[in-house]
Amino acid sequence: MSEIRELRPVLEVCDRLMAEAGCDFVGLAIQNTVGPDVRWHYAAGNLNDKYERITVRFGKGIAGKIISSGSAMMLADFPNDIFGKVTDYPIMLAEKLVSSYAVPLFFNAVPKGVLLIGKRESFTFPEHVQYQVKDAAEALEQLLKEHL
């Protein structure tokens, strides 16, 4: 799975999304081929390399909740109005994100990944940006389905 960062079309989709959505951060988390662990495999606009060491906890934080529920999720003003503790949102803390919007990536109809965009300021992502993220997620599903 470490080769995701070497798949140029995948990186292009993420980088294009970052430019089009005008966000500060894009992260791609995918479930490992062996075992249930979900890790952040690629990030753009990152401030540090913490994301490489973070394992997404099932059902916790923005990515964990998306994988467990299969639904998109938005945080407009982190850490206000969150469910659970601040420390349940490691990627928000690691990247100093204040707002984020994330969608699941489905493989064989099962959510096994997350595409997340974020900003380092309070922000409500409008509908057209949400569609951009969903379109990018669909493109990534096509590109990655052979690798999973």
Place this chain on the structure above:
Amino acid sequence: MEAKSNQQISSYIIQSQEEEIKRISIELHEGVGQNLYSILTGLQFIESGSQEPQLKNHLREMSQLIEKTIQEIRLLSVELYPPVLTTLGLLPAMKSYIKLYTSTFGILVDLESAGTEKWLPENSRIAVFRVCQEALTNIVKYADTSNVKINFIWTEDELKITINDYGKGFQPDEQEDSIQSSGLAAMQERMLLTGGQCTISSKIGEGTSIELSLPLKD
């Protein structure tokens, strides 16, 4: 007299909370976790005997979901109360917590221990562990750093622990009313209740240093 009574009440409340946390942790691990494991084994058995590809696929997905749930239950249980703290002691429990901490928050922790580890009474073990946990949680929330250094120094009559975060630091006198300050005061109080001390120093741009000391009595 009143101060002593307040201290006893605080100790009693903390001890009761710790006992409850330990009970929930064990219940999650030994009860819920074990039951889920039995369900997983059952599903895998049914899957191996099934000839229907669609059913097989469905059973595999369900097994994976239960596997993830078991893993999360175990992590929750260990987070609440690490069993290693009872079986192997403070240092192994810290090493185990640090592994979980790095994989959760991406912050690297370098832990070194000098001297021979002594077996601490349960209350002291839990108190020191909780104060270290609180310090590490504060680092995630406020320090803006990727590296932490922890030193354990064991001597005949004292355990000294230093935690340095090399982060952005803070102005201690400007934090008086903040949540962060309450957390720091709680750490100091907890060490005092167990007979030890906690000193916190910080400088903007240079990071925060926490020094814990605990007298070791025979």
